[in-house]
Amino acid sequence: MSRVLSALRTHAPDQPAINDWTYGALAGAVDQLAADLHGIIGDGQQPVAVEASNSAAWALLDLALLQLGAPSLPLPGFFTADQRRHALGDAGAGWLVTDKAVPGAVTLPVGEEMLYLQRLGHAPVALPAGTANITYTSGTTGAPKGVCLSAAGLEQVATSLVQVIGADYAGRHVAILPLPVLLENVAGLYCTLLAGGHYLAVSPTTLGLEQPFQPDFARLLAALSILRANSIILVPELLRGLMAAIAQGGRFLPDLRLVAVGGARVAPSLLAQAGMLGLPVYQGYGLSECGSVVALNTPAANRVGSVGRVLPHLHLEIDPATGEVSLNNHAFLGYVGGAAAPARIATADLGSLDGDGFLSIQGRSRNVIINSFGRNIAPEWVESELTAQPEILQAALFGDGRADLTALIVPSRFGQDAAALSLAVARANGALPPYARVARWQAVAAFTPLNGQLTANGRPRRDVIAAAHAALLSPDEDEAPMPQPFFDRLVTETEPARLALLSVPQIQDGLTGRISLDTYIAYLTEAYHHVKHTVPLMRAARVALRPDQTWLIPALDEYIEEEEGHEEWILNDIRHAGGDAEAVRHGTPRAATQAMVDTAYRFIREENAAGFFGMVYVLEGTSTAIATHGAEAVRKSLNLPKSCFTYLTSHGSLDIQHMEFFRTLMNQVIDPRDQQAIITMANCVFGLFADLFRAIPHSRPSQEVRHVA
Incomplete structure (x- = not known):
C-alpha cells in the first residue's frame, strides 16, 4: 500500500x-x-x-x-x-x-x-x-x-x-x-x-x-x-x-x-x-x-x-x-x-x-557562454548574483564569443534610478571573478510567459529574449570593451569588507528592528561622535590636497555645505527618544569610534587626502542601507515617533541622491595613486566602522515596549 x-x-x-x-x-x-x-x-x-x-x-x-x-x-x-x-x-x-x-x-x-x-x-x-x-x-x-x-x-x-x-x-x-x-x-x-x-x-x-x-x-x-x-x-x-x-x-x-x-x-x-x-x-x-x-x-x-x-x-x-x-x-x-x-x-x-x-550546480550545459578568451561561464551563476540585489528583479546574461558580458536587467520597481542599478551591478560584480563580471547592462521590460520570454515555470527563454533585444545585444564589432569605471572598481574591491560590516549582529538586528531602545540611543551616541568630525575632516582634506588634486575642491565644498550641522540632528533624535542629549554632547566616544576618526585624520595628513573619499563611500553607502531598510523597522518595533529618526531618514533620501554625484565624481579620478588611496581608505573604514558597531552594548527589546513622546 x-x-x-x-x-x-x-x-x-x-x-x-x-x-x-x-x-x-x-x-x-x-x-x-x-x-x-x-x-x-x-x-x-x-x-x-x-x-x-x-x-x-x-x-x-x-x-x-x-x-x-x-x-x-x-x-x-x-x-x-x-x-x-x-x-x-x-x-x-x-x-x-x-x-x-x-x-x-x-x-x-x-x-x-x-x-x-x-x-x-x-x-x-x-x-x-x-x-x-x-x-x-x-x-x-x-x-x-x-x-x-x-x-x-x-x-x-x-x-x-x-x-x-x-x-x-x-x-x-x-x-x-x-x-x-x-x-x-x-x-x-x-x-x-x-x-x-x-x-x-x-x-x-x-x-x-x-x-x-x-x-x-x-x-x-x-x-x-x-x-x-x-x-x-x-x-x-x-x-x-x-x-x-x-x-x-x-x-x-x-x-x-x-x-x-x-x-x-x-x-x-x-x-x-x-x-x-x-x-x-x-x-x-x-x-x-x-x-x-x-x-x-x-x-x-x-x-x-x-x-x-x-x-x-x-x-x-x-x-x-x-x-x-x-x-x-x-x-x-x-x-x-x-x-x-x-x-x-x-x-x-x-x-x-x-x-x-x-x-x-553551475548551470545548464546548453546555456554555457564561452567568451572570446575561452572561459566557460554559466549565465545562471552571474544572474543569481545580479538578482540577489534588491534593485534587480530579473536578469539575462549574454556574451558568447565576445570579450565582455552584457546583462539585460529588469528593475525591481518602475522608474528605478539608473545610478541605483549601476551600484547594484557593481555589487554583484564584487562577488564574481574578473572574467565573469558584467561590463555592459541595459534596463528592459519584464520577462513573462505572456511575452514569450519566460517558460510557464519561470525559466528564461534566452533565444526569445535575445531576439527581442537584438539591438541592445549587438554593439559595433569595432567597439572596444569598456574599461571598468573606477566607481565600479571601488565597489568591487571593497565588497568583502562591506559584507563583513553588514554581518555584525548589531547591524543585522538593526536592519530588522530587533534592537532595544538603549541600543538605538547608544548607536546615535556613537554616530554623533563621528558625524561631528565630518565637516572638520573635509576641511582638513581640502587643505591637504596636492596641487594636481585641487579639482576636487568644489566637490568638498558642496559636501561641507550639505553636511554642516547634521550632528545636531542626531542630538535631537536622542532627545526625542528619551536620551540625555547634553550628556552625549559633552561626553566622549568609545575607543572604536575614536580610532576610526583618528585614522581618518592621520590618513589625510600623512598618506593621501583624496583617500578621504573612501570614508565618504563607506558612510554614505552604509547610512543609505541602514536608513532605507532599518529605520522604519526599528521605529515600529520600539513604537517610537518619527521625530526620533530624522538623522537616519534624511540620510536615506539624501545619500541616495549623493551616490549618483559620488559615482560621477569617482569616475573622474584617474590617478592610480588616488584610486588606490580611496580603495585602501574604504576597506580600512569598513573594518573600523564594524568595530564601532560591535562595541555598542546590544540587547534585543523586551516584550514590554517603552513609549516616548
Whole structure:
C-alpha cells in the first residue's frame, strides 16, 4: 500500500492533518472520495486532470486518485490556454476536476468544499505502466512535455526528505507554491503527511498570490505570521519578495524553522541577507524526472553555495569530461508518447561535489557562454548574483564569443534610478571573478510567459529574449570593451569588507528592528561622535590636497555645505527618544569610534587626502542601507515617533541622491595613486566602522515596549 496513505492511519487520529481535517477524519474522507470517483470513472486508466486552487479539497482529491491508482494530471494555473490544451490532449485526459461549477459536471462534495467532475472527449493515449502523476514541464520551447512518474518513486523522494530533515520539523507547513507544482505536491504535502505534520492549503487570495507573477508580498507576510507557519517552500523570486516585505514592514516570522528554496540558482549573498532577516533558508536542487528534489541543505547539514547533499535513495555521478550530472532513476517512467525511461537520467546540468558530498550546480550545459578568451561561464551563476540585489528583479546574461558580458536587467520597481542599478551591478560584480563580471547592462521590460520570454515555470527563454533585444545585444564589432569605471572598481574591491560590516549582529538586528531602545540611543551616541568630525575632516582634506588634486575642491565644498550641522540632528533624535542629549554632547566616544576618526585624520595628513573619499563611500553607502531598510523597522518595533529618526531618514533620501554625484565624481579620478588611496581608505573604514558597531552594548527589546513622546 502507499506509504503516504498508510501514514494517514498511523498518526494520532485527533491530530490535525490538512486544514481542519484530523488524521482520523482524513483517512475516512479519502476512502469516501475514492469510492465516489470509482463509481463514476470506474477502472479506466485515462488521466484525471485537476485544475483548482490550493485547498484541502485539492489535497484530498490527490490522495484519492493515489488510492484508486488513477493517473493524475495536475494543471498549474499559470499555464497559458495553449499549454493547457496541449497537456490535456497530449496525455489523453479522460476527466477534468475543477473547483468551479461547470454545466453538466458531476458534483463531488469534499467536506464543506465542492469539486466538479466532467468527462472530456480526448482519445486515450498509451502511458507507461504504473503512471501515477503526469507533470508537464516547459523547457526552452512553448509546448510543455509530459513527465510520467510512479507513485512509489514520488513517495521515495518524500521518505528520503523526512529522513534527512527530521520528522520533528513537521509542524505547520503552509503551501505557497501551487499544489500542481511537483515540488509542493511531493516535498510539501507528502512529506508533511509522512512526518505527521499539519498541512495548510490556503487559497492564493488569502496569501496575496492570486496574480502569480505579481504577488502582494505584504499580504503574504501577514498571512504567514497569522498562520504561524513553521515551514514553507519558495522559488528565489518569492524569497526575494518576502525578504523585501520583512525589511520594509518590520514584521518577522519567529515561528519559521525551515524555508526550502529551489527552482533556480540562489546567490550566496541572497542567502546571507535572508539570514540577517531571521529566515532559516536552505537551498535545494531537483528536476521533475527525479520526482522533484534531488539534493537539499538541511538544518543539520548546510553549506552555503551548494545545493546540499544528494538524497540517500539516489546515486549521482558527474561526467569527468563535461561536468554533466546524471542520476539513477527511481521515479521516471518516460515521457508521454515517448520511449521508456533510461536507467540513468542525464540532467544537462553542470555540477561538482566537494569532499563532504555537497553538490554545487553551475548551470545548464546548453546555456554555457564561452567568451572570446575561452572561459566557460554559466549565465545562471552571474544572474543569481545580479538578482540577489534588491534593485534587480530579473536578469539575462549574454556574451558568447565576445570579450565582455552584457546583462539585460529588469528593475525591481518602475522608474528605478539608473545610478541605483549601476551600484547594484557593481555589487554583484564584487562577488564574481574578473572574467565573469558584467561590463555592459541595459534596463528592459519584464520577462513573462505572456511575452514569450519566460517558460510557464519561470525559466528564461534566452533565444526569445535575445531576439527581442537584438539591438541592445549587438554593439559595433569595432567597439572596444569598456574599461571598468573606477566607481565600479571601488565597489568591487571593497565588497568583502562591506559584507563583513553588514554581518555584525548589531547591524543585522538593526536592519530588522530587533534592537532595544538603549541600543538605538547608544548607536546615535556613537554616530554623533563621528558625524561631528565630518565637516572638520573635509576641511582638513581640502587643505591637504596636492596641487594636481585641487579639482576636487568644489566637490568638498558642496559636501561641507550639505553636511554642516547634521550632528545636531542626531542630538535631537536622542532627545526625542528619551536620551540625555547634553550628556552625549559633552561626553566622549568609545575607543572604536575614536580610532576610526583618528585614522581618518592621520590618513589625510600623512598618506593621501583624496583617500578621504573612501570614508565618504563607506558612510554614505552604509547610512543609505541602514536608513532605507532599518529605520522604519526599528521605529515600529520600539513604537517610537518619527521625530526620533530624522538623522537616519534624511540620510536615506539624501545619500541616495549623493551616490549618483559620488559615482560621477569617482569616475573622474584617474590617478592610480588616488584610486588606490580611496580603495585602501574604504576597506580600512569598513573594518573600523564594524568595530564601532560591535562595541555598542546590544540587547534585543523586551516584550514590554517603552513609549516616548
